[in-house]
Amino acid sequence: MENKKAISVLAALAQETRLDIFRLLVRAGQEGMAAGAIGDALGIPAATLSFHLKELKNAGTVRCHREGRSLIYRADFGTMTAFLSFLTENCCQGVNGESSRTKKRGACC
Amino acid sequence: MENKKAISVLAALAQETRLDIFRLLVRAGQEGMAAGAIGDALGIPAATLSFHLKELKNAGTVRCHREGRSLIYRADFGTMTAFLSFLTENCCQGVNGESSRTKKRGACC
DNA sequence: TCTATATTTCTATAATATTAGAAATATGGA
DNA sequence: TCCATATTTCTAATATTATAGAAATATAGA
Secondary structure (H helix, E strand, C coil): CCHHHHHHHHHHHCCHHHHHHHHHHHHHHHHCEEHHHHHHHHCCCHHHHHHHHHHHHHCCCEEEEEECCEEEEEECHHHHHHHHHHHHHHHHCCHHHCCCCCCCCCCCC | CCHHHHHHHHHHHCCHHHHHHHHHHHHHHHHCEEHHHHHHHHCCCHHHHHHHHHHHHHCCCEEEEEECCEEEEEECHHHHHHHHHHHHHHHHCCHHHCCCCCCCCCCCC
């Protein structure tokens, strides 16, 4: 994962409503949730919800597919895997003066 | 780490200049870097740099201490450890319909 | 004490993000 | 086709964040 992509994931999750949505979808697991059900669960107006879902989707943190009249959203764990790798590679390497080429874990993870 | 704290870490790193600063400090390791050296390395005006360092500091991602006329900044790996735990706890649980109480790793990490 | 260096705080401007009503689009069923 | 439901897009107002010059503060050394 490159820098820009990581920043978009960080920005997507760095907002209370969106983090709530994302965590709800994580709890919902593979079956996901319809947009309307998310809005009901969290008490978010449809237009506002749609805006945030788009942000999450653009960052690749969620995916969606249509089922009848509903759009079912799910957390994208593939993106999260790559994102966590990015974080550990970029926040744990180079600690204690180690070369950034060494692949050993640093102080933080 | 609670929700609000995690959001402040996410927001601190969700900005290109700040992510650059943070990654530079990670590479600098335990000895850290003076604010001026960071500004020189990244070509950031002093006032702008100070603004971003404050954001990073408020989120707990960096710490600083004075050495003579310089303020030495270092990455705070303790915060990053806690932050990574928060992420894995909140993005990996509940996958495949598992109860959120199970502590097994999910699909993403 | 005076001066230079290092950095922050103050301030204003510019840029970006968030909110939500209203209108538009898509689907399914009578 | 007509209607109800589900959701998005459009729009405009509001709020938040980023930028950087200028002034202020802190430290060290002559």
